[in-house]
Amino acid sequence: MxxxxxxxxxxxxxxxxxxxxxxxxxxxxxxxxxxxxxxxxxxxxxxxxxxxxxxxxxxxxxxxxxxxxxxxxxxxxxxxxxxxxxxxxxxxxxxxxxxxxxxxxxxxxxxxxxxxxxxxxxxxxxxxxxxxxxxxxxxxxxxxxxxxxxxxxxxxxxxxxxxxxxxxxxxxxxxxQGWGQGMIHSRILRFWGIAESALAEKVSPYLNMENPTVAPYAGNGEVRLRVSAKAATEAEAEALIAPVEQELKAIAGTDYFGVDDDTLASVVGKQLKAKGHTLAVAESCTGGGLGHLITTVAGSSTYFRGGVISYDNLVKVSLLGVRSADLERYGAVSEVVACQMALGVRQRLGASWGISITGIAGPDGGTDEKPVGLVYIGIANPQGQVECFQYQFGSFRGRDFTRWLSACTALDLLRRKLL
Amino acid sequence: MxxxxxxxxxxxxxxxxxxxxxxxxxxxxxxxxxxxxxxxxxxxxxxxxxxxxxxxxxxxxxxxxxxxxxxxxxxxxxxxxxxxxxxxxxxxxxxxxxxxxxxxxxxxxxxxxxxxxxxxxxxxxxxxxxxxxxxxxxxxxxxxxxxxxxxxxxxxxxxxxxxxxxxxxxxxxxxxQGWGQGMIHSRILRFWGIAESALAEKVSPYLNMENPTVAPYAGNGEVRLRVSAKAATEAEAEALIAPVEQELKAIAGTDYFGVDDDTLASVVGKQLKAKGHTLAVAESCTGGGLGHLITTVAGSSTYFRGGVISYDNLVKVSLLGVRSADLERYGAVSEVVACQMALGVRQRLGASWGISITGIAGPDGGTDEKPVGLVYIGIANPQGQVECFQYQFGSFRGRDFTRWLSACTALDLLRRKLL
Incomplete structure (x- = not known):
């Protein structure tokens, strides 16, 4: 037929x-x-x-x-x-x-x-x-x-x-009745840190392939490529997919993070486990969302120590050791405070890595200098050094999405550090 | 047309x-x-x-x-x-x-x-x-x-x-363009703590009404009644809905928590604001999910101090003051530890209320005595008294749903305390 x-x-x-x-x-x-x-x-x-x-x-x-x-x-x-x-x-x-x-x-x-x-x-x-x-x-x-x-x-x-x-x-x-001859088998490749259009351009020759086919999708900040092969058996389909998958991964480089059911949280979890490292988080605008994401992974207790939701500035001082003078001088949403939060949570929870997030999720609370969508992410490494990354996610996607992007971006930063 | x-x-x-x-x-x-x-x-x-x-x-x-x-x-x-x-x-x-x-x-x-x-x-x-x-x-x-x-x-x-x-x-x-003539206007009444079948039985005479119609729905632990009226204008539809809405609320009592876009988090937020109270959370199995839910509400910084994600037992001791001997004796998932977590976070974050969650989200980690799905929720009130509630959510709904139910149930407990 x-x-x-x-x-x-x-x-x-x-x-x-x-x-x-x-x-x-x-x-x-x-x-x-x-x-x-x-x-x-x-x-x-x-x-x-x-x-x-x-x-x-x-x-x-x-x-x-x-x-x-x-x-x-x-x-x-x-x-x-x-x-x-x-x-x-x-x-x-x-x-x-x-x-x-x-x-x-x-x-x-x-x-x-x-x-x-x-x-x-x-x-x-x-x-x-x-x-x-x-x-x-x-x-x-x-x-x-x-x-x-x-x-x-x-x-x-x-x-x-x-x-x-x-x-x-x-x-x-x-x-x-002969309907089931030949099956379609798919693999989903997952990417973070690249726009759908940019990835599609990088892999454009592949988008015209016939078997397997390659199609890009985007949603919630993540970009995906679906590689689908038609073959008589799953093994044959996998054999068609494998070389294309390898080439696509090579082209995408470090923006590729996982396949099929992988998530940023599960991938980071595997990396931490493999290295025997542990993690602690200090969250302001995400309010616990990063910890929640990390602990969606069953067995995350082997590497996740926990964290501090320092929504109020007093909590940043008392539980994370952020200096009051710096909060006063630079504001809670600043590089200086993000660094102190990451260092503080790493040290006080005795973890290898400390991640901090502080930002303005909106819809209110923005100023000309610090608009809604401004987010600082701090990463303290096992050597006790700290780096801070500034993002401007804008206000147009709304509070929930800014918080989601902040948590995922923090995981992605750690993933890249752990590569 | x-x-x-x-x-x-x-x-x-x-x-x-x-x-x-x-x-x-x-x-x-x-x-x-x-x-x-x-x-x-x-x-x-x-x-x-x-x-x-x-x-x-x-x-x-x-x-x-x-x-x-x-x-x-x-x-x-x-x-x-x-x-x-x-x-x-x-x-x-x-x-x-x-x-x-x-x-x-x-x-x-x-x-x-x-x-x-x-x-x-x-x-x-x-x-x-x-x-x-x-x-x-x-x-x-x-x-x-x-x-x-x-x-x-x-x-x-x-x-x-x-x-x-x-x-x-x-x-x-x-x-x-005249497409919306003769509109159907709906109101969603929201309930927590009652099964769909039980609510449907309580309000059964209303389920046969013609205008407005009343229909029950359930999902994610919440039960909803949609009250829909057909009328020429929104105001006329609202006039048809209002008396039925009042009667349904009266029948449901405290299981009713809100209408339309209300969530447990937004309702609790309004209650806290009205009383001038503040809140802090100590989370174990939910890993930050309760804090994340609370902070989905814009402006939650006026009543939410923050919290501690005490995923690791050492964090329960160092940041919440849980006694090591009690952790040893009763285990992290116990009434004693839930109470100490709630009291500890309330005191250390200087909040009116402290909520704690500790449980076994699964899929692993359950025992005969403490099966997957067992969750303790502690609530410390402004007078410094603490109460603990035990839940058995079972294992069949999976890790994510158990965590979600735990966080929502904690909010619902606080909501009832604040009524």
């Missing part, structure tokens, strides 16, 4: 999606699964509980896709319309399946409940459709080829039921 | 969505916003970074919808295709907008970075399109009527940028 002959479309049915009451996690799950199976997936559609609009969506989908995967609309209530609308669209009668009815009745009995007349509706499927069993819920789905070259799978909208049905029945079925 | 003449479609552009790399939270946000504005919304489409398929999706969407809302594909890289594909589809030339280029250059300069040539692409918009400013990022969107009766809005895929642009520019524009 060519890619077009094999392409899938995910159709999510439910007015609750169009009202924003729920997030479409089913579509993401199915997208990941289709990618893993190597089934091309070019469109997703969301449509409400409305016969006419579901039919219109089906008409479009079966023109452009060969595998239609429906979630939602299989329940017992009158606004659950997927099965009957599909049968009607393809002009095939619904037939009651006694085995489904029996199964639903048993499931209700086991929970000490009575099946309601409305559940009977769930036992009707198009006459030539196969039952797609639902081991963890009442409504079964179906596997149906209403015409040659078109396969329809239906699932309930409840994510846990859908996933179980997908894994237990749909995946083996699709592989047996 | 009739409903069909006013219906919107959300089109999300990005191969990362079709590979399942990211969850389509933008579509949910826009769905909620459209519902609030009373703009009918019947379809959502997801399509990859591919000119031909984007064009096909546009062709379908402008047959069935009158307001097309695009997210994604506005970045500087070659696979960002939304603007040029739309211009091409409607046969309108792209024109460079010097003011956009100037704005991007300034934003780069403020962060001490150089704009790259590829950013220039972001300054091109169809010649008769209006700029939709992006205050928090580089890529602007557009507001465009390529033909009579068809409005197109484009947004970058980065959720924070998209939301800001939507609120600041798109909503006022849509209302000014």
């Amino acid at each position: 060519t890619d077009l002959q094999r392409s899938a479309e995910v159709l999510s049915v439910g007015t609750e999606l169009l009202l924003g009451d729920i997030l479409n996690t089913n579509a993401q799950f199915l997208a990941q699964e289709l990618a893993q199976l190597g089934i091309p997936h070019y469109y997703q559609t969301v449509v409400g509980d409305n016969v006419l609009r579901i039919q219109k969506a089906v008409a479009i989908a079966c023109e452009r896709s060969r595998l239609l995967i429906f979630t939602g609309g299989l329940g017992p209530t009158p606004d659950d319309l997927t099965t009957e609308t599909l049968a009607d669209f393809f002009g095939v009668p619904l037939v009651e399946r006694p085995e489904v009815l029996e199964d639903i009745a048993q499931k209700y009995a086991r929970r000490g409940r009575q099946m309601t007349p409305s559940n009977r509706k769930q036992a009707f499927l198009p006459q030539d459709a196969m039952i797609l069993p639902n081991p963890t819920g009442s409504a079964p789905g179906m596997i149906w080829q209403p015409r040659s070259g078109l396969t329809i799978l239906t699932f309930p909208g409840v994510p846990s039921e859908m996933k179980e049905m997908w894994r237990q029945t749909a995946v083996p079925y699709l592989i047996s | 009739t409903d069909l003449q006013r219906s919107a479609e959300v089109l999300s552009v990005g191969t990362e969505l079709l590979l399942g790399d990211i969850l389509n939270t933008n579509a949910q946000f826009l769905a909620q916003e459209l519902a609030q504005l009373g703009i009918p919304h019947y379809y959502q489409t997801v399509v990859g970074d591919n000119v031909l398929r984007i064009q096909k999706a546009v062709a379908i969407a402008c047959e069935r919808s009158r307001l097309l809302i695009f997210t994604g594909g506005l970045g500087p890289t070659p696979d960002d295709l939304t603007t040029e594909t739309l211009a091409d589809f409607f046969g309108v030339p792209l024109v460079e907008r010097p003011e956009v280029l100037e704005d991007i250059a300034q934003k780069y300069a403020r962060r001490g970075r150089q704009m790259t040539p590829s950013n220039r692409k972001q300054a091109f918009l169809p010649q008769d399109a209006m700029i939709l400013p992006n205050p928090t990022g580089s890529a602007p969107g557009m507001i465009w009527q390529p033909r009579s009766g068809l409005t197109i809005l484009t947004f970058p895929g980065v959720p924070s940028e998209m939301k800001e642009m939507w609120r600041q520019t798109a909503v006022p524009y849509l209302i000014s």
Whole structure:
């Protein structure tokens, strides 16, 4: 089969999606699964509980896709319309399946409940459709080829039921029908300290590759390159990815920090562990956010001593040993104070490294001289030397983002020192 | 306008969505916003970074919808295709907008970075399109009527940028153009310390109301009731909501903590300010997360002194005055140590209140006696008395969620003390 002959479309049915009451996690799950199976997936559609609009969506989908995967609309209530609308669209009668009815009745009995007349509706499927069993819920789905070259799978909208049905029945079925040949395997390379556009320019020849493909993404200050290979097996895909990955890392140099699930905090953690070093933090404008990031990593207690949240100037003096005269003279947001904070926390907590952050997160508190977004980061090293770095993150991204960037930038500075 | 003449479609552009790399939270946000504005919304489409398929999706969407809302594909890289594909589809030339280029250059300069040539692409918009400013990022969107009766809005895929642009520019524009007639106005009531099912039972008669409607939601430990009224004006909607809101609050009692954008941290902040009290925190398993939450509130420096992240036991002793003998005897995760941490941080930071958190966040470190998920929270009050609360959050929700619940529960305890 060519890619077009094999392409899938995910159709999510439910007015609750169009009202924003729920997030479409089913579509993401199915997208990941289709990618893993190597089934091309070019469109997703969301449509409400409305016969006419579901039919219109089906008409479009079966023109452009060969595998239609429906979630939602299989329940017992009158606004659950997927099965009957599909049968009607393809002009095939619904037939009651006694085995489904029996199964639903048993499931209700086991929970000490009575099946309601409305559940009977769930036992009707198009006459030539196969039952797609639902081991963890009442409504079964179906596997149906209403015409040659078109396969329809239906699932309930409840994510846990859908996933179980997908894994237990749909995946083996699709592989047996030749859908799963060749898989797409991806690796995410992660970068900090370079803009998306700058990285894209550095690696521009790679962005036109066909297998693997390389695509840049950005978000929350981080830039990512996704390297995706299509191959018969995961090992073959990895073999296609590996040389490109090495070249991209070489081009990016120290702006590259990790792969897949790595974070700045986990990478710094590994570096500290490898060196047997420890870390302490002194936080002003981030208010504990840096410590929180560091301790997202399970096992961080082996290298993270802790820290001082010196939000108030008195705390900078009493717990970190910052000199009152310098606070007076230079202000809390200054190079001098950042240095004393880093040195103080390193020494008082007995750590190899001390990091400090002091800045103006905004929205208020800025002046002409010290505008919102001005941040100083101090790093005291195991030799007891201290360096200070000044950043101007601007005010336009807001308080939360400035604090996030400050904490991540501090981790990135330490990462570079530990390289 | 009739409903069909006013219906919107959300089109999300990005191969990362079709590979399942990211969850389509933008579509949910826009769905909620459209519902609030009373703009009918019947379809959502997801399509990859591919000119031909984007064009096909546009062709379908402008047959069935009158307001097309695009997210994604506005970045500087070659696979960002939304603007040029739309211009091409409607046969309108792209024109460079010097003011956009100037704005991007300034934003780069403020962060001490150089704009790259590829950013220039972001300054091109169809010649008769209006700029939709992006205050928090580089890529602007557009507001465009390529033909009579068809409005197109484009947004970058980065959720924070998209939301800001939507609120600041798109909503006022849509209302000014008559899209928002007959609005749905909602209020979110927020609760902590009660399960969704328990709250739903308490308020069950309200869940069948028609105008306003009342719907329960739960997430991240918080339970919410959305009260939505349909009316001609916001004031009329508010008048419908107000009595129901009062009744729901009365039923929920102290489990109700706030409305709309309130958070536990902002509510506690208001309480502390009103009383002229101050707060200090001593954090072990949350590693700074409680301080971080408290300082998300702008102006929190008026009541938040700071804290100690006592991740290592030595820090509990040296900076908080916890007795070594008690650490030895009872362990760091114990009522005795939680009490000493709360008292210690209150006293050493000179605050009215001291809160401490010590627990086993997991996944490792649990024992039969002290399993993963066991958390002690200590609260020292302005009279210098201390109370300790024990929680068993279990291990099944994972490390991050246990830490989050711990920090929020600590804030909720303080909130109740301050009532």
